[in-house]
Amino acid sequence: MNVLDLVTLNIWHDSGPWPQRRELIVDELIRLKPDLVGLQEVLGRPDAPGQAEALAGALGYEAVHAPASRRSDGAWLGNGLLSRLPVRSSETIALPAEGVEPRALLFAVLDTLDGELPVFVTHLAWEPALGAVRSRQLEAVLGAIEERVAALPDALPAVLMGDFNAAPGAEELSALQDGWVDAWSVGGHGPGATFDPENDYARAWEEPAERIDYVFVEDDPRALVRRAELAFAAPTLLDGKRVWPSDHFGICCRLELT
Numbered sequence: 001m002n003v004l005d006l007v008t009l010n011i012w013h014d015s016g017p018w019p020q021r022r023e024l025i026v027d028e029l030i031r032l033k034p035d036l037v038g039l040q041e042v043l044g045r046p047d048a049p050g051q052a053e054a055l056a057g058a059l060g061y062e063a064v065h066a067p068a069s070r071r072s073d074g075a076w077l078g079n080g081l082l083s084r085l086p087v088r089s090s091e092t093i094a095l096p097a098e099g100v101e102p103r104a105l106l107f108a109v110l111d112t113l114d115g116e117l118p119v120f121v122t123h124l125a126w127e128p129a130l131g132a133v134r135s136r137q138l139e140a141v142l143g144a145i146e147e148r149v150a151a152l153p154d155a156l157p158a159v160l161m162g163d164f165n166a167a168p169g170a171e172e173l174s175a176l177q178d179g180w181v182d183a184w185s186v187g188g189h190g191p192g193a194t195f196d197p198e199n200d201y202a203r204a205w206e207e208p209a210e211r212i213d214y215v216f217v218e219d220d221p222r223a224l225v226r227r228a229e230l231a232f233a234a235p236t237l238l239d240g241k242r243v244w245p246s247d248h249f250g251i252c253c254r255l256e257l258t
Contacts, residue, residue: 002114002257006183007032008161008215009232009250010040010123011051013077016201016247020238022051024245026058028232029082032252036110037061038121038161038215039080043071052080060084066092066106066121079106079121079162086111093144095137100125105141107148109155114257116155120145122162124172134165134172142175156257157218163248167210176216183215183253187228194230194249201247215253228253 011025029037037055044050044065049057056063062083067076078092093105106121122141124134141160149158160180166172168182176182184192193209195202217223233249235242 002112003226004036004112004255004257005032005034005252006036006038006159006161006215006255007034007231007250007252008038008040008121008163008213010163010213010246010248011042012201012246012248013041013043013051017238017243020243021245022054024236024243025232026055028245029055029059032231034252035084036119036159037082038119039082040121040123040163042078042080044076044078046074046076050075052082056082062087064090064106064108066090066104068094068104068123069102078104079123081106081108081119081121083108083110085117088116091148095122095124095140096133098133098136100127100130100133103137105144107144109152112156112257114156116152118145118149118152118155118158120158120160122160122164124162124164124166126165131166131170131172135175138164138172138175157220157223159218159255160216161214163213165212167212179219180216181219181225183217183225183228183255184211184251186225187253188251192228192230192251194251195247196249199244199247199249200235200242201244213248213251215251217255222258224256224258226254226256
């Protein structure tokens, strides 16, 4: 039996007081001690370490960055993965954009004591009116997962983490109802809102508190969710102002592999 602690967090790129936020993210990762960390809105730079590498270097993780869209300053915004497990391979898969901000799927194969673990990290379109786009993006995500997992016949059940920008029960998430386990629905308590106006950075969007960030695990008796909890969900008072790790809260869950 192998126990893995997984975290997902949208880090809000370098918005707000990033140096202070970065320290809060590092402090929370030190507290949680996760084996895997899926990140969204992560900046990568062609000529210097990006945000994933900076976080990994501070904590001894291996880092992977999957770019999705390029900013005017040359930085690439995308997904990231921090891993204490050896990364055997990784890949960036573009998702349907259809005239909106490009999105991507990060795929990595990790070595565990029980075999190869396929891990996927993604971030779907954010605009509330783009449910149909999110549906097509998720269809592409699941198609990519099916294709890549089929090439790993002895692999462990896949893990899919990320910011899906849709609340539980949303039509665009219906494709995940069969074959996948929502870690929070099994191991969490309460609504588990990850985008909440209690967070000063999220309040400006004037949206209700909702759970839009997820850890999904393939529905397989070899992978059992033992618990799930919110993380990165408390501010720190710095120079008289509340500083939050991000505009999202994260999710941490424990996965038991047998």
